Amino acid sequence: MTVTVSATLAVNEALADKRRQGVRVLPLGFGEAGLPVHPVMRDRLTAGNGANAYGPVAGSAALREAAAGYWARRGLPTDPDTVIAGPGSKPLLYGLLLALGGDTAIAAPSWVSYAAQSRLVGSRPLLVPTATGEGGVPQPDLLHAAVTAAREAGRTVNAVIATLPDNPTGTVATRATVRRLAEVARELDLVVISDEIYRDLVHPEGPEAAPVEVHSPAEFAPERTVISTGLSKNLALGGWRIGVLRLPDSEIGRRLRGGLLGVASEIWSSPAAPIQEAAAHAFTEPAELVDHVDRSRRLHGIVARAVTDVFARAGAAVVPPRAAFYLYPDFEPLRERLTELHGVTTGPGLTGLLLDRFGMGVLPAVEFGEGPEALRMRVATSLLYGDTEERRYAALAATDPLALPWIRAYLDRLGEVLGALLAGPVGAPVLRTRVTVPTSVR
Ligand SMILES: Cc1ncc(COP(=O)(O)O)c(C=O)c1O
Numbered sequence: 001m002t003v004t005v006s007a008t009l010a011v012n013e014a015l016a017d018k019r020r021q022g023v024r025v026l027p028l029g030f031g032e033a034g035l036p037v038h039p040v041m042r043d044r045l046t047a048g049n050g051a052n053a054y055g056p057v058a059g060s061a062a063l064r065e066a067a068a069g070y071w072a073r074r075g076l077p078t079d080p081d082t083v084i085a086g087p088g089s090k091p092l093l094y095g096l097l098l099a100l101g102g103d104t105a106i107a108a109p110s111w112v113s114y115a116a117q118s119r120l121v122g123s124r125p126l127l128v129p130t131a132t133g134e135g136g137v138p139q140p141d142l143l144h145a146a147v148t149a150a151r152e153a154g155r156t157v158n159a160v161i162a163t164l165p166d167n168p169t170g171t172v173a174t175r176a177t178v179r180r181l182a183e184v185a186r187e188l189d190l191v192v193i194s195d196e197i198y199r200d201l202v203h204p205e206g207p208e209a210a211p212v213e214v215h216s217p218a219e220f221a222p223e224r225t226v227i228s229t230g231l232s233k234n235l236a237l238g239g240w241r242i243g244v245l246r247l248p249d250s251e252i253g254r255r256l257r258g259g260l261l262g263v264a265s266e267i268w269s270s271p272a273a274p275i276q277e278a279a280a281h282a283f284t285e286p287a288e289l290v291d292h293v294d295r296s297r298r299l300h301g302i303v304a305r306a307v308t309d310v311f312a313r314a315g316a317a318v319v320p321p322r323a324a325f326y327l328y329p330d331f332e333p334l335r336e337r338l339t340e341l342h343g344v345t346t347g348p349g350l351t352g353l354l355l356d357r358f359g360m361g362v363l364p365a366v367e368f369g370e371g372p373e374a375l376r377m378r379v380a381t382s383l384l385y386g387d388t389e390e391r392r393y394a395a396l397a398a399t400d401p402l403a404l405p406w407i408r409a410y411l412d413r414l415g416e417v418l419g420a421l422l423a424g425p426v427g428a429p430v431l432r433t434r435v436t437v438p439t440s441v442r
Pocket of ligand 1: 031087088089090091111163167195229230232241242243
């Protein structure tokens with residue numbers, strides 16, 4: 001089984017080409033946190049650079065203890081022996097899918113890598129729609145029906161993946177939905193994989209909203225829930241490659257631990273030792289890092305809301321995001337106009353047009369497991385903070401980041417692009433192909 005290179009990377013490259021041609025681009029495709037490394041983390045990494053032993057496959061005792069403390073502070077007491085660290089949560093999820101075997105139910109839409117990884121391990125993803133405004137969690141009743149039907153058809157379905165908070169929609173499923181998901185998983189004897197990498201990036205209270213609470217399926221089905229997280233999003237350390245899994249303290253958990261450690265020992269041996277030392281410090285959540293994450297989520301919230309407003313003003317339907325740096329506007333209300341003006345009838349047609357004609361990079365819903373007819377797209381807002389470290393620091397420090405000239409200019413440009421898209425001119429219909437390529441990364 002082969003999978004091709006990430007759609008997010010492809011859109012990034014297409015934007016880089018445009019930039020080289022002198023086109024003004026709107027970088028809304030790539031899901032990187034877009035913020036600088038905190039000085040404390042730089043220092044810790046430097047201090048750890050003498051660590052050159054492989055160390056335990058599951059990760060160092062210090063890191064596992066720190067991660068256990070991180071979860072305990074979120075109401076999930078954790079035995080460090082149930083924690084496994086790896087070079088990013090993505091390889092850990094892959095190892096877990098290998099250890100689980102069988103097919104996995106995933107949300108539509110959901111992060112590009114779940115379906116790709118399922119295929120890589122030789123299984124078939126079972127796509128289950130989410131409810132609007134509750135991204136990341138397959139609708140529990142539909143999940144029940146889909147798994148039952150798949151099993152009747154002879155398939156083995158062993159797990160379901162939830163993303164809390166969600167990429168691509170930036171929304172957070174309610175407690176009731178998470179609870180119902182956990183109940184269905186128990187009824188059907190499914191392992192729940194709860195990807196909580198955006199958990200710390202819930203937007204603080206804005207003018208019109210109270211912050212949402214994130215509930216983990218581990219609160220309701222502790223015996224069967226695996227949680228994954230990492231430092232790629234809250235501390236913007238994606239390139240450091242470090243993630244952690246919390247396995248259930250149960251028979252299921254012990255079985256998965258054995259399988260996963262076997263995979264880990266044959267593929268990555270152990271996470272990079274200096275990174276583990278720095279990560280152990282981060283997971284103890286010292287005040288200066290908590291403050292850094294607080295500033296980051298405030299910035300994510302302000303910019304994501306401002307971008308949401310621009311899409312809403314243009315007439316797209318969009319659920320305001322409550323976490324992370326994504327939104328998922330739907331151009332369905334504008335379908336007739338898009339068809340009339342541009343001959344656009346599909347999501348890839350629309351995002352291809354935005355890229356070709358306006359230098360705007362976003363990803364169509366089809367990349368997240370939805371049908372090509374859906375006129376939804378994932379918009380990532382974090383690259384608007386600036387393309388130099390200095391600008392990103394300024395964005396983090398600003399009381400009103402929207403007043404920073406480069407962020408303002410991006411927002412104004414977005415308004416112009418959407419205005420121009422919907423105002424015509426009526427010309428020969430432009431037939432576009434997809435920006436191409438499936439799968440993976442952010
Ligand atoms: C939902 C989700 N899970 C996991 C990851 C990857 O995380 P890591 O850098 O820990 O491999 C991403 C990155 O985009 C993500 O969006």
